[in-house]
Amino acid sequence: MSSLNSALPSLDRLPGDQDGLLQEAARRATRYLDGLDQRPVFPAPEAIAGLQAFDEALPPGPTDPRATLALLDAAGSPATVASAGRRYFGFVIGGALPATVAASWLATVWDQNAGLFVASPVATHLEAVGLRWLTDVLGLPAGVGVGFVTGGTMANFGGLAAARHAVLKGVGWDVEAHGLFGAPPITVIVGEEVHVSLLKALNFLGLGRERVHRVPVDGQGRMRAEALPPITGPTIVCIQAGNVNTGAFDPADAICRVAHEAGAWVHVDGAFGLWAAAAPGRAHLAAGVAQADSWATDAHKWLNVPYDSGLVFCRRSEDLRAALTHSPAAYLHEGAPREPMECTPELSRRARGVEVWAALRSLGRAGLADLIERCCRHAARFAEGLAAAGYEVLNQVELNQVLVSFGDAARTQRVIQAVQQAGVCWMGSTIWQGRTAMRISVSSAATTEADVELSLQSIVQAAARS
Numbered sequence: 457m458s459s460l461n462s463a464l465p466s467l468d469r470l471p472g473d474q475d476g477l478l479q480e481a482a483r484r485a486t487r488y489l490d491g492l493d494q495r496p497v498f499p500a501p502e503a504i505a506g507l508q509a510f511d512e513a514l515p516p517g518p519t520d521p522r523a524t525l526a527l528l529d530a531a532g533s534p535a536t537v538a539s540a541g542r543r544y545f546g547f548v549i550g551g552a553l554p555a556t557v558a559a560s561w562l563a564t565v566w567d568q569n570a571g572l573f574v575a576s577p578v579a580t581h582l583e584a585v586g587l588r589w590l591t592d593v594l595g596l597p598a599g600v601g602v603g604f605v606t607g608g609t610m611a612n613f614g615g616l617a618a619a620r621h622a623v624l625k626g627v628g629w630d631v632e633a634h635g636l637f638g639a640p641p642i643t644v645i646v647g648e649e650v651h652v653s654l655l656k657a658l659n660f661l662g663l664g665r666e667r668v669h670r671v672p673v674d675g676q677g678r679m680r681a682e683a684l685p686p687i688t689g690p691t692i693v694c695i696q697a698g699n700v701n702t703g704a705f706d707p708a709d710a711i712c713r714v715a716h717e718a719g720a721w722v723h724v725d726g727a728f729g730l731w732a733a734a735a736p737g738r739a740h741l742a743a744g745v746a747q748a749d750s751w752a753t754d755a756h757k758w759l760n761v762p763y764d765s766g767l768v769f770c771r772r773s774e775d776l777r778a779a780l781t782h783s784p785a786a787y788l789h790e791g792a793p794r795e796p797m798e799c800t801p802e803l804s805r806r807a808r809g810v811e812v813w814a815a816l817r818s819l820g821r822a823g824l825a826d827l828i829e830r831c832c833r834h835a836a837r838f839a840e841g842l843a844a845a846g847y848e849v850l851n852q853v854e855l856n857q858v859l860v861s862f863g864d865a866a867r868t869q870r871v872i873q874a875v876q877q878a879g880v881c882w883m884g885s886t887i888w889q890g891r892t893a894m895r896i897s898v899s900s901a902a903t904t905e906a907d908v909e910l911s912l913q914s915i916v917q918a919a920a921r922s
């Protein structure tokens with residue numbers, strides 16, 4: 457070691473910390489976070505105009521790394537959306553827990569390729585620990601396989617790839633080797649409220665975004681189990697745990713029973729709703745979900761880890777590995793350790809399992825349950841406060857999503873714009889079963905009761921003016 461050390465330049469000259477660059481980044485990052493809740497949630501027009509500072513010619517040669525960081529902070533930080541702050545309720549966007557941000561910094565310095573054990577023992581090991589803990593808190597069957605992917609879209613892709621493998625293998629067709637040309641047809645069943653990312657994944661897999669059988673839904677967007685078509689032949693049934701508008705769950709129990717009796721595969725898109733299983737007070741919403749065959753969820757939504765981070769689980773890990781490995785012979789080795797790249801579309805990738813591990817370790821079982829429960833309570837308070845002010849809540853608020861109408865479509869849009877301009881909080885719009893609505897999604901651990909009250913005030917004032 458000592459001879460190696462003497463061959464290296466002095467510590468302050470190592471790449472990455474020349475002239476205290478990382479200290480400088482930490483100082484700027486801290487200042488950013490400290491100011492986050494005092495500024496408008498969406499950047500001011502001047503801040504967006506200020507992005508022109510980046511429109512320079514490519515420098516002809518090297519420049520001081522500190523100057524690059526300074527420009528990024530000066531022109532970039534003001535033009536960010538404060539979704540890391542406490543009052544961002546747009547789309548379904550989680551915050552980032554302190555332990556996950558800090559762990560992410562360290563893991564970035566490590567610069568590991570998490571695709572395989574020999575490239576990163578630590579990343580591979582932490583994925584294995586994460587799998588054990590996730591299986592537990594999400595109530596999934598023992599022995600499930602996992603892939604650490606970029607997000608819900610690729611998690612749906614992974615789960616559906618495993619499904620495609622298994623249902624065609626069942627009729628003697630090797631889809632990985634021979635593709636879909638000449639293959640027996642697969643029936644894909646989705647709910648009328650299927651998320652667009654799942655259709656996109658079907659498109660990637662050659663199953664076709666429009667070649668699906670759509671099952672009617674109820675007023676909350678839940679698939680009607682009794683409306684499932686008769687199932688014969690290779691079939692994949694896609695259900696939702698958490699509708700992106702209402703937060704509602706498809707009746708997993710009934711659908712899994714019918715589908716499994718007919719030999720079909722059930723895939724669950726649980727991008728955020730799957731986390732309900734981790735909170736004792738909400739777990740009943742996800743009843744039956746564990747009977748499925750594959751599950752997609754996001755860690756960057758409700759687990760509050762930095763982007764990008766999704767998880768695909770598969771009841772039989774062999775199906776996931778068969779669908780995603782590049783070397784069909786390798787994964788069959790008896791007792792071979794799990795190689796991360798066999799469970800994801802990517803080979804080389806960042807060690808995103810580090811942040812998942814850090815979130816679970818820093819929260820613990822009770823902390824995770826409390827994070828989920830608190831977001832649901834905040835959502836209920838939003839619904840109660842807006843209903844009391846005379847506005848119509850369009851969904852049953854059982855999870856973290858709230859849909860509100862302020863009258864006709866034009867007025868609802870005006871209110872949403874006025875709220876966004878006021879800058880106290882940020883909510884977007886959606887169309888729910890033909891009606892324009894404000895969609896409120898409470899998905900950040902940072903949001904407090906006081907933030908909800910402040911945001912309610914801002915919405916009610918905006919509605920009074922619109």
Ligand SMILES: *Cc1c(COP(=O)(O)O)cnc(C)c1O
Binds near residue numbers: 548608698700728
């Ligand atoms: C967000 C979401 C997705 C897509 O996840 P990404 O991480 O954005 O790719 C899929 N399904 C549902 C229900 C979602 O809410």
